Amino acid sequence: MDYFELTAPCGLDCWNCIMYKASQDEALRNNLAPKMGLSPEQAQCRGCRAEGGTIGFLGMTEPCNLFRCISAKGHDFCGDCDDFPCDHIHPYADRADKVPHNTKVFNLCLIKKMGLDDWAANKAKSVKETYFKGKFKL
Numbered sequence: 001m002d003y004f005e006l007t008a009p010c011g012l013d014c015w016n017c018i019m020y021k022a023s024q025d026e027a028l029r030n031n032l033a034p035k036m037g038l039s040p041e042q043a044q045c046r047g048c049r050a051e052g053g054t055i056g057f058l059g060m061t062e063p064c065n066l067f068r069c070i071s072a073k074g075h076d077f078c079g080d081c082d083d084f085p086c087d088h089i090h091p092y093a094d095r096a097d098k099v100p101h102n103t104k105v106f107n108l109c110l111i112k113k114m115g116l117d118d119w120a121a122n123k124a125k126s127v128k129e130t131y132f133k134g135k136f137k138l
Helices: 018-024 025-037 065-073 101-114 115-122 123-134
Strands: none
Touching: 018 025, 101 115, 101 123
């Protein structure tokens, strides 16, 4: 698996996303489509980098601001930028119970600390599991 290609510049792990998995599994795609009000062709994603920062199932017609920024600056990840962290990766409560966008900064810090391959193989999945199923600890 090409972890670089399947890790968004913002630090999201595309290969763990149900929409990426649907791009690899027709039965899953056909199951997801009606639940999301999408056609089977729309109910999938090849990953942020492969989609050029434009995620069709979200109704995007242009790359997100973060993807445009990272492309213009020539960085692989936001964590490589001198302006990190910036408002392009600001966490939002909107749909936080369904989409893991609030994990971006944490993932980027882990990628910088552990390296992409180690993070991808040993930590990325547990970050998402903790985000959705873990108990808040002080």
